[in-house]
Amino acid sequence: MVTAKGWSLHQMDVNNVFLHGDLQEEVYMEQPPSYVDQTHPNLVCRLKKALYGLKQAPRAWSNKIGQYLVTGGFKTSNVDFSLYVKKTDHGIVVIVIYVDDLIIIGDNDAYIFDLNKLLKQKFKMKDLGELCYFLGIDVIQSLKRIWLLQRQYALNKLFEYGMTGCKPISIPLEQNVKLSADEGALVEDTTMYRRRVGSLIYMTITRPYLSYAIGMVSQFMQTPGGSPEIPKIGTPPTLEAHNFVCKPLIEVNFEAKL
Numbered sequence: 001m002v003t004a005k006g007w008s009l010h011q012m013d014v015n016n017v018f019l020h021g022d023l024q025e026e027v028y029m030e031q032p033p034s035y036v037d038q039t040h041p042n043l044v045c046r047l048k049k050a051l052y053g054l055k056q057a058p059r060a061w062s063n064k065i066g067q068y069l070v071t072g073g074f075k076t077s078n079v080d081f082s083l084y085v086k087k088t089d090h091g092i093v094v095i096v097i098y099v100d101d102l103i104i105i106g107d108n109d110a111y112i113f114d115l116n117k118l119l120k121q122k123f124k125m126k127d128l129g130e131l132c133y134f135l136g137i138d139v140i141q142s143l144k145r146i147w148l149l150q151r152q153y154a155l156n157k158l159f160e161y162g163m164t165g166c167k168p169i170s171i172p173l174e175q176n177v178k179l180s181a182d183e184g185a186l187v188e189d190t191t192m193y194r195r196r197v198g199s200l201i202y203m204t205i206t207r208p209y210l211s212y213a214i215g216m217v218s219q220f221m222q223t224p225g226g227s228p229e230i231p232k233i234g235t236p237p238t239l240e241a242h243n244f245v246c247k248p249l250i251e252v253n254f255e256a257k258l
Contacts (some may be wrong), residue, residue, distance in 0.1 A: 002105055003146050008112055009139075010104045011128040012119065017100035020123055021050035021060025058099070065097060068122060082258060103131060137205065150206045157199050173213035179220065194221055 002009050014020070029051075031037060031046045050057035062082075069084045070076065074095065079082035084095045091108035102119075106112045112142050116127050127224060131139050140147040158164050200214045 002251065003144065005107065006143075007105055008109050009131045009141060009146075010112060010116070011100040011131040011134065012104065013126045013128055014100040014102070014145065015124040017061055018050050018052050018057035021057055021062075021064050023047055023050055023056060023060055024063075025056060027054065027056065061099075062097075065123070069095065072118070101134065103134065105113070114127050134216065136202070148206045150203055154203060159202075161196060172210050173216070177216075179216055190223075197221060 001007070003041055027047045029047060030044055031041070037043065047054075050060040066076065066081075066084075069086075070084070073088070074084040074086040075092075077085060080096075082097045084097070086093045088111075090111045091106060093104065093106040093108075093111060096103040096105075102125075104112055104115065116125075119125055120127070130141060132141075133139065136150060136153040138147075138149040138152065140149065155164075158166065197214065200210065201218065204211050204214060
């Protein structure tokens with residue numbers, strides 16, 4: 001929609017996001033070591049604002065920014081509660097919130113600029129300009145197209161899982177391969193298996209051709225085990241046996257044409 005209608009795509013970042021939230025519950029904490037009241041050392045402090053590490057902090061921030069936007073004329077989407085839309089005579093503005101990242105979309109640059117100023121006055125924010133990076137996805141914009149890339153994300157995962165020396169292959173999964181949960185020994189580190197599969201699932205955003213292969217290994221998330229086609233028992237087939245991540249290092253562009 002952004003490309004088809006020629007809308008602007010901007011990003012803002014909130015500083016110390018969880019410190020903005022107001023607490024509705026009664027929460028108490030011990031006096032900080034450097035600020036103990038010597039006359040009442042045994043008293044505790046009642047928090048009015050959220051702190052990092054407090055389980056209520058994410059909800060408090062979400063309520064704070066949500067109430068501010070609704071007061072300003074935005075409406076919350078019924079499908080996604082982190083999506084806010086405002087329609088006026090000046091045009092339309094859409095805000096997507098993910099914790100401390102805000103994506104602002106609209107058809108009126110002047111109105112978006114004014115909105116940015118209002119947000120920075122209310123909260124301590126940084127205007128990052130045009131959207132270029134979001135949640136591990138590089139965004140390249142042109143007049144008619146938007147490219148979404150996860151090349152750096154793929155490289156980081158290869159480094160994290162010790163596979164920087166792997167060789168590319170032409171297909172993400174061997175033909176007619178059959179995996180079974182009843183054959184082979186149980187993978188020793190099941191948490192690592194799930195982390196690897198989860199990383200690959202996230203990469204299907206820009207690499208839909210991996211969906212079938214990743215869908216197969218996702219079936220064994222509960223009890224991942226070996227298979228006759230996988231000679232290395234204890235190593236998830238997701239990365240080493242089938243090299244799902246290697247091919248994206250060659251084909252890193254996913255072109256979104258609208």
